[in-house]
Amino acid sequence: MGVSALVSPSFPYPVHQLPSPNKYTLSLxxxxxxxxxxxxxxxxxxxxxxxxxxxxxxxxTPSCVVTSMQDWVTLLVIQ
Numbered sequence: 001m002g003v004s005a006l007v008s009p010s011f012p013y014p015v016h017q018l019p020s021p022n023k024y025t026l027s028l029x030x031x032x033x034x035x036x037x038x039x040x041x042x043x044x045x046x047x048x049x050x051x052x053x054x055x056x057x058x059x060x061t062p063s064c065v066v067t068s069m070q071d072w073v074t075l076l077v078i079q
Contacts, residue, residue: 003039021055 003026007015013031020027026037036056040049 003037005037021057022052024052025056 003024005015005017005026005028014029016029018027018029018034024039024041026035028035028037038052038056040052044052
């Protein structure tokens with residue numbers, strides 16, 4: 001269980017994995033953009049969900065230098 005990223009060898013931008021705050025998160029830097037990807041299983045309790053969401057950074061990490069919050073993209077996947 002978790003989040004995976006598949007990147008084509010011909011993709012024109014560098015892709016780097018960044019530190020993630022929990023096991024349900026995958027943080028990536030793709031070219032100049034940062035992505036915070038989440039997998040939130042339906043079996044999570046409300047308190048676990050809130051704990052996971054509160055552990056997410058509200059600003060970009062030091063390893064993800066961005067010029068504005070528009071460069072920080074969050075993708076939520078709920079099944």
